[in-house]
Amino acid sequence: MTHVKWSKHINSEVCDAVFPLSCCVITISPLGKPRIGTLTLGRSLQSLNTPCFLVYTSHGAPPYTTLDNLRTINPKLTAVQLCLATLFDILITSASNYPISSFRKFFGLEGFLLFFTLSDPMLVLPEHFNTKKHIKINSVNGRTKISSRVYMKLVEELNPDVFCPLIDNIPLHCPKYKDKEAVNRTLMLLDDCILAMKDHPDLQSSALFGVIQGNSSIEGRRRSAYETSKRDVDGFLLENFGSHLKRDVFRTLLSTVVHELSAEKPRMISTFGIPELVLDAVEFGIDIFDGTYVPCRLVILFLQLLLNLRYPLLMAEDGNALTFYIPGHSVCRMTISKAKHISLWDDIFLDDVNPLCPGCSCMACTDYSRSYVHHLLSTHEMLAKVLLTLHNLQLYENFFCAIRSSIKAERFSTFKETFEKFYL
Amino acid sequence: MTTKSPLVFSILTECGTSKARVSRMILPHGPVDLPVFMPVGTQGTLKGMLPEQLEELGLQIMLANTYHLGTKPGTEILQKAGGLHKFMNWNGCLLTDSGGFQMVSLLKLAEITEDGVRFQSLNDQKAEVMLTPEHSIEIQNAIGADIIMQLDDVVKTTNPDKERIEESVHRTTRWLDRCLKAHQNPDTQNIFPIVQGTLYEDLREKSAKDHIERDVRGFAIGGLSGGESKDDFWKMVHLSTNILPKNKPRYLMGVGFAEDLVVCCALGVDMFDCVFPTRTARFGCALTRKGQLNLKKEQFKKDFRPIDENCPCNTCKNYTRAYLSGIVTVLPVACHLLTEHNIVFQMNLMKDIRQSITKGKFPDFVRDFMLQVYPTKNYPSWIIDSLSAVNIKLK
Secondary structure: OOOOOOOOOOOOOOOOEEEEOOOEEEEEEOOOOOOEEEEEEOOOOOEEEEOEEOEEOEOOEOOOOOOOHHHHOOOOOOEEEEEHHHHHHHHHHOHHHOOOOOHHHHOOOOOOEEEEEOOOOOOOOOOOOOOOOOEEEEEOOEEEEEOHHHHHHHHHHHOOOEEOOOOOOOOOOOOHHHHHHHHHHHHHHHHHHHHHHHHOHHHHHOEEEEEEOOOOOHHHHHHHHHHHHHOOOOEEEEOOOOOOOOHHHHHHHHHHHHHHOOOOOOEEEOOOOOHHHHHHHHHOOOOEEOOOOOOOHHHHHHHOOOOOOOOOHHHHHOOEEEOOOOOOOOOOOOOOOOOOEEEOOOHHHOOOOOOOOOOOOOHHHHHOOHHHHHHHHHOOOOHHHHHHHHHHHHHHHHHHHHHHHHHHOOOHHHHHHHHHHHOO | OOOOOOOEEEEEEEOOOOOOEEEEEEEOOEEEEEOEEEEEOOOOOEOOEOHHHHHHHOOOEEEEOHHHHHHOOOHHHHHHHOOHHHHHOOOOEEEEOOOHHHHHHHOOOEEEOOOOEEEEOOOOOOOEEEEOHHHHHHHHHHHOOOEEEOOOOOOOOOOOOHHHHHHHHHHHHHHHHHHHHHOOOOOOOEEEOEEOOOOOHHHHHHHHHHHHOOOOOOEEEOOOOOOOOHHHHHHHHHHHHHHOOOOOOEEEOOOOOHHHHHHHHHOOOOEEEEOHHHHHHHOOEEEEOOEEEEOOOHHHHHOOOOOOOOOOOHHHHHOOHHHHHHHOOOOHHHHHHHHHHHHHHHHHHHHHHHHHHHOOOHHHHHHHHHHHHOOOOOOOHHHHHHHHHOOOOOO
16 A cells, blocks of 8 residues: 555545645545544645654643753654643733734744644543533633633634634533533534634634544444534544543444544544553544543542553653553563553662663663663652653654554554553 | 873963953863853752753853762762763763762751761661761762862851861861872862861961962862852952962852852952852743843733843743743743753853953953943942952943
8 A cells, every 4th residue: 555645636546545625634545444644734734644643732832841852852743732721821911912923933833733722631620610601711810711702813823733622621520411511512612613714714724623522421422523523624633532441432432433534534632642542543543642641630549540541741740751662663671570661760770770761762761871860850850851751752753653654564453463462 | 091180271361450361171071161150960960951952052061969969869879870970961071069068058967076077867767977078079089070179167157256267277178188188089080179267368368378288270269158248258259369379270169140250250260150040040030131030020921022132042042031931830841941041141151251351351341241230330339349459440
């Protein structure tokens, strides 16, 4: 199967196809699942190879590394995720007065592909804030109502490459009726958004991703996917697909949703990132992952999860280095166990002069030792999280590169099986 | 190359008016252009900055703290790692202090005896530990810095007890001898003695003259920048640099505010260190020639200028005061961005000082600098007096 470059013609006889959307183009090969693609976004004509993940940002910047430090990652990471939840205060107090029209410059994000959502994927809501009439957002002045109109104006000023409309964002764990209400309300807000696009001509070159809600309800997810699909959207975001779900439930929900979505539109998924679930999602045809996963501690306890499932940035925040096995790539030569991640807080690393992940070629592994990172953590020095983040991002990118290669070579199922067998 | 001295010092240009001079010091890990400001990377790291970034900025030398590193990770780990340079991946020069100052200032129960400093360790066992000159040098040998400091008997400048201070001067010299004797790496690490004497001219003189008799390659001026009045401060610095030999570098410990750096360069100091620029970055403050900017303040939220329009650092290149103000309390990376700016600020200041001395325009530079800091010309009297003492007149 060859990967077709961008062209204006759709040749239905060929398995590979190119689909120009209103503002972005995704070349998909093959049309089934899993698939690799090239997402070319209208404004900047920058392209992104999928499946891929986004670099998480808070308040417009990655929490632990400067944008300059991201240069050490190879190949270059160019796609970042932004959310109104963390940007709201800065946008309202500062950015809206910025004399230059481009907010991108204000955040130092020129040259990056911006994916914009309402919710912060790092923060799972402990409760439902929105009322029947209003969506609410946290700000320094407390919870503020936000209307579609204000939301769209902020999106227009930010001018992202991909954005999601205002939604009824709900916690992972909700009574069933709220899940259902959220699906309905989100659809209404999507319709409002599409209507409002007329008043925001600048947004014509941004891609609109409809958000699929429903939490753990199969029927809810199906309906959300089906209805969203009927609207004029350029892609989809599957929200709240957390790792709190049992694997079989997760696979069922994914399969249900994907069944309703047209193959030629890109699919993004949020709030998880552990490798085995990533592989499941890729198998079902998901293209873009959000690069973080969080259940907040409350939810972990509530759902009695034992594993720390936060990837890859929150892993760094907790002092963990990712060390999982990438079939066909380098194996992290663990002397301790077949761990998918190691906590550098552990005293066994006190005098361990090995790199975080032997075999990894990232800057942190080339020049630093576990002993040093352990020292940095135990002395509460910030550099620990810088190094862990850079390593974790590199390893995660290697993982996605390997996924793309294996799909291209038609060996994805072998790749997935090899990974799963290794951890049996 | 064991015949090469671990410190080679040469004066390049002397200011014709004041005591300032531009010089170059070559240490085992590379050259250092003087006068220099050395940022403090206490625990073997400089507040979230990657050593690679620091090298790119042109940083040549930084400090690490013996007391902290001796506790964590400890000499054994450092030896296993092959020294602090390898442990922290820093290829430039390092200077370590003796640990004495931290102990006296950080610990509640520190008792100074002729043997050393007895204190209660901060670790779980709360054992009584003794830091002796020999032990301090042992840790510093393990760390492997290019310049290491003697353990000195530090007395606060606010202590009026002259007998105690006289005792500390003599003891410091005796401890210097013990340090020199215990030193395991005289070919790769340079011990600097520390001139004490608080505010007593005769005692300072005695301390300096005693140290000069020893075979050392540089000198530190200690016990200042801690509570004494600025008038007393500059006079002691001036006195010390008059006595200390010109052909060896002079290091004034704990000085880092911009105007102090400028004045003390005029008084003939070559090296400085201070936690101030990196510490203040953590609290959201950015340094400019006109003073500190506390970016937490509301006024900056709509200020779309960079911290400093003339600053070449990445923070000023990419971000405005408004954005930094928005993230300074909520995002860890804000600290790195401000730290980078503040370090570049200090480095640029020192570079301008060196260039102006080289061009023979140092007095003009001093006048312009002070005018930026005090635009209404209400210069503090200590600045007027100290500069006047070295023939620089502020109009």
